[in-house]
Amino acid sequence: MARKLNIAVTGLNAIDSPGPGIPVIRALKDSKEFDVRIIGLSYETLEPGIYMHDLVDKTYQIPLPSSGQEFLIQRLAYINEQEDLDVLIPNFDAELFSFIKIEDYLKSSMGIHMFLPTFEQYEQRHKVNLNEFGDKHGIKVPKSKMIFSTAEINGLMDEFSYPMVIKGKFYEAAVAYNYEQAATHFNKISAKWGLPIIVQEFVYGTEVNVTAIGDGKGTTIGAVPMRKLYITDKGKAWAGITLDDDTLISLTTNMIASSKWRGGLELEFMKTKDDEYYLMEINPRFPAWVYLAVGAGQNHPEALVKMALGEDVKPYSSYEIGKLFIRYAYDMIVDLKEFEQISTQGEL
């Protein structure tokens, strides 16, 4: 008999640059072990997941991370009174800091379980610390440097050459082929995501990614590598395929073993024509394509829920190679009443 669980999930923005919430929910709904009631947590009223009632049973707006942890705790206390939450799965990079800080409190005072990276892991894998992280765990990382002003760009020419990659601290990256482009990307990305900006050496190759989950003790519970087959203008995968790549799997398991990574993560690599792998980024949560892992035989969100509840999980030993995902766009028809309700009452 499937266990009844109330699980809160963020990242309901199933848009062109999608959050992982909807695929995580689909994974949990697929679980044979759970009978889940899904509580969506949203930041904006037009996040499509709010209106996807076949997947999300009820949605509550929560305060933006910039509002501070006090407001977040107050809101979660209210939601927990209504819904008696068992597990909460945050899916945005920008909110993780707050949730990591209140993880113990939510468990001890409200009985809400999470399974997040530690604060040290969260900080170490940060784009600004990635070179150090690579050195520590024996993974090649393209040379990168933080800058705080466009005036610093020309001063980097001893260490960098064009093209170079200009990256935001949370999201977005663009390739610059000259100073003017670098300065434009700097201004555009910093206006959106703040400072610092990361300047990174450009590595030519094919982008290959891994979605994985670690148990916090050094064991990889699951790992599935994927190559993007179709990439949107925002650099997001619109289609992808699982790969038979032992090097990617061993890079992932070694990294999880040495860092004792706790929770879901995505590793983004560039594979050069000489078959060298450069770690471009570590996302400290599941990627939006995590449902491909479920399709290939590894239900990572299900494993995460079990570990959040303190249960031991047996590592997955295989996955199906050559499994594809193809994303699609879909127009939902929504009554104004629903939009009004989430806009005015903050719940739907």
Place this chain on the structure above:
Amino acid sequence: MKIKKNIAISESGFIFNPAVGDSYSTNPIGAEIIKMLKESKSIPEINSYILNTYQVDATTFEKDLYDFVKMLEKYKLTDSDGKEA
């Protein structure tokens, strides 16, 4: 010349390289040639089989086979040594 062990080819001529996720389509003759390469048949053996089985002149086929094999190498579907088995 050997096709990499992990390369999959279906009856319809669909080729899949699971290491990089690339896929290709070939016609029935191409599929037959790849199948023979997988069975470790040599280039002269393949040449002679095709010339004995199909109506094609030797010069044309020799050139086509050379082009086809170079294409397989370019797409990294062959073992890296790229030499005769």
